[in-house]
Amino acid sequence: MKVVAINASPHMDHGNTAMILGPFLEGMRDAGTDVEVLYTRRLNIKPCTGEFHCWVKEPGRCYIDDDMNDVYPKMREAEIWVLAAPVYVDGLPAPLKMLIDRLLPLVEPFIEIRDEHCRHPRREDAKAGKIALVSVCGFWELDNFDPMVTHVKAMCKNIGREFAGALLRPHGGALKVMRKLGVPMGDVLEAAREAGRQLVTDGVMSPETLSTISRELVPRDVYVRAVNMNFHRARLTSKLKI
Numbered sequence: 752m753k754v755v756a757i758n759a760s761p762h763m764d765h766g767n768t769a770m771i772l773g774p775f776l777e778g779m780r781d782a783g784t785d786v787e788v789l790y791t792r793r794l795n796i797k798p799c800t801g802e803f804h805c806w807v808k809e810p811g812r813c814y815i816d817d818d819m820n821d822v823y824p825k826m827r828e829a830e831i832w833v834l835a836a837p838v839y840v841d842g843l844p845a846p847l848k849m850l851i852d853r854l855l856p857l858v859e860p861f862i863e864i865r866d867e868h869c870r871h872p873r874r875e876d877a878k879a880g881k882i883a884l885v886s887v888c889g890f891w892e893l894d895n896f897d898p899m900v901t902h903v904k905a906m907c908k909n910i911g912r913e914f915a916g917a918l919l920r921p922h923g924g925a926l927k928v929m930r931k932l933g934v935p936m937g938d939v940l941e942a943a944r945e946a947g948r949q950l951v952t953d954g955v956m957s958p959e960t961l962s963t964i965s966r967e968l969v970p971r972d973v974y975v976r977a978v979n980m981n982f983h984r985a986r987l988t989s990k991l992k993i
């Protein structure tokens with residue numbers, strides 16, 4: 752089984768997103784999948800120009816010559832897509848949105864009614880499959896992910912893939928500090944690994960496992976004080992620890 756993961760954090764392997772994505776993908780690899788990680792930061796992906804070239808002049812082919820040329824075959828072949836991104840202004844970071852917009856060549860322009868709703872049929876050269884979301888945010892509450900989760904669920908319906916669930920880590924800024932201070936949070940990382948294993952072997956991730964990943968790491972008032980202190984210190988020293 753092939754998995755393609757898109758890491759849309761500009762901090763790539765050193766970000767908070769990677770702290771959850773890493774063990775999740777390890778769990779998938781342990782379960783026998785072939786996992787490839789792409790980093791939007793390393794990709795040159797231009798925005799869709801909205802001409803429907805890929806739907807009319809050359810069905811299934813985007814005319815823009817950039818790194819999407821390498822991304823398309825990987826996404827067509829992968830049974831599981833993992834979209835991994837920090838919350839940026841309540842949604843997906845722009846480079847990931849640009850990549851997603853460019854997926855139009857994977858579907859047909861025609862409209863069909865599925866589940867009493869207008870949808871596009873998937874093209875035959877793109878495999879059916881699932882999408883799992885991995886996201887981290889800076890605010891404390893879990894509901895900061897609501898717009899992103901709603902968006903990714905809608906996208907799944909639109910392009911005919913199954914939403915496999917989301918690994919959501921609020922107050923993600925606490926992860927690295929806790930690791931550095933040796934405060935126990937191994938259960939969160941272990942749950943991310945377990946979620947990867949479950950998705951591959953059972954086809955679903957258990958609600959208990961996902962809720963461990965999102966569990967409270969530190970009380971809200973403590974977190975807010977620590978973040979604010981960090982930024983006050985950063986302004987004095989011009990050095991931000993993230």
Ligand SMILES: Cc1cc2nc3c(=O)[nH]c(=O)nc-3n(C[C@H](O)[C@H](O)[C@H](O)COP(=O)(O)O)c2cc1C
Nearest residue numbers: 760762766767768837838839840841888889890923
């Ligand atoms: C441009 C920008 C916008 C952000 N918007 C939000 C937001 O709307 N809500 C939130 O909770 N965190 C927001 N954050 C915080 C990030 O989600 C958070 O720092 C995250 O842990 C970064 O992950 P990374 O280390 O993988 O890049 C924002 C950060 C940036 C840089």
